[in-house]
Amino acid sequence: MDILVVGGLVALFILLIIFFYYVPFLLWISAKVSGVSISLIQLFLMRIRKVPPHAIVRCMIEAHKAGLNTIRRDDLEAHYLAGGHIERVVHALVSAAKANIELSFQMATAIDLAGRDVFEAVQMSVNPKVIDTPPVTAVAKDGIQMITKARVTVRANIRQLVGGAGEETVLARVGEGIVSSIGSSQTHKTVMENPDSISKLVLQKGLDAGTAFEILSIDIADIDIGKNIGAQLQMDQAEADKNIAQAKAEERRAMAVASEQEMKAKAQEARAKVIEAEAEVPKAMADAFRSGNLGIMDYYKMKNIEADTSMRESIAKPASPQGTTGGKPSKPA
Template sequence: MPVASIIMLSLLLLFVVLFFYFVPLGLWVQSVVSLGLGPISIIDLIRMRLRKITPRLIVDGVINLHKAGLPSISTDMLETHQLAGGQVPNVVIALIAAEKANISLTFETATAIDLAGRDVQTAVATSVYPKVIDVPLEGYLAAVAKDGIELKARARVTVRTNIPGLIGGATDETIIARVGEGIVSAIGSSDTYTTVLENPDNISKAVLSKGLDAGTAFEILSIDIADLDVGKNIGAS
């Protein structure tokens, strides 16, 4: 085969490869079948390639959002979020989950949470299905009642995500610290250790009433004293 023919064939092959790279016809056909003509054009897909955006993520995201009843979120919105360094799949899944669970979550809020470094997908899941935080994570809280008897306590705190509070709000560590301090303070305010042992719910109610979830990413639903043991007689030592 002449050298000129080989060069021409190579150039033609290169052109075909580049054409199908910059013009993902398969994705366009998929979008037309799912959304109809209009929402995503060939030009949109070429522009994504030129802007170094992954067309597959955007197309799949828009299709899934439309199927979930969220047609107002456009390709431009998802592209902008990806260019900002956001995780498009996480945001899409979170928005769909919130829509199904009837949770108020706007695209702007979801992307802001994602760009803040929080897992918006997990946040929505925790808003639907509350999680339990152990206080403390390990060991026991030691507190002394007014009669000098030490009590060792562990609590289980049930929380759900306060979605607006995720942007700049404190996380699990703050809840653990605040609840721990509240339990120690409540036990320390009790006249006798037997009062605490007989009515541990009073400690829970006292701590819960302090609004310890203010400024955090969570809403405290309940505080349960899981373990309560008698320690040393500090007053006698």
């Protein structure tokens, strides 16, 4: 009997746990005390639909206490089942109502489902956010490089949060405006004297168009002087021109060397032909001896003429500075 009693108590305890899980009686009492109209059947059906009753009731209580009686339970359930954050949406609606910002439940849920933090957006609408831009490098017309840092004060634009561009687009547009402003300046001294001219020029371009933010101000935080890009470009151009001139001169030298080698080759070829022709002379003389066209006296006479011609050429040559004659050193007396 004791075992049956203990078993019955355990079963009763388990049944009570299951009952209060599917029928959150205490949560219903909390809602009634807070002035939220909701039935136990609705809470039971939330459990069946896999919707947390505590989250729905807590959001309904917060909205009711803030005077937002237009938020319905079905809308909260639908947004939760769609993958939204009902707590953030209700927090954002309450904050917007307190700050007199026009924000409907449909807009808040659309912003939340778009992946943006709607509560943070409402806070940014009340308290503007300051975004520091990365260092932006630009070059003035005189060739001096300038490195600029700016601070952009933005406020969330609730109406353009859905489909509007984010912070990256705003920073990219501000950087583009800074580069354009510095690049149109005649000298870097002008920019250093009036850095606010950059802010004015950038603000006039309407950089917040199509973005989820409204740009309130652009303040130049720091300007540093970088390299002399103009001089560096001129030096690079001069170096490039020098390399081109050297390459062309080397090409001409190579062509001259090739032409010289070609002429030497032609000279060697001509000399070889002369030697070849000279080699034919003894053969011709031998043939002349054999055929009787050349006698021995004619041969000696030709040799005497050659010796006489060689002697005259040797005498006709001027003496060298070392006292040589005919290109050969003279013998001492």
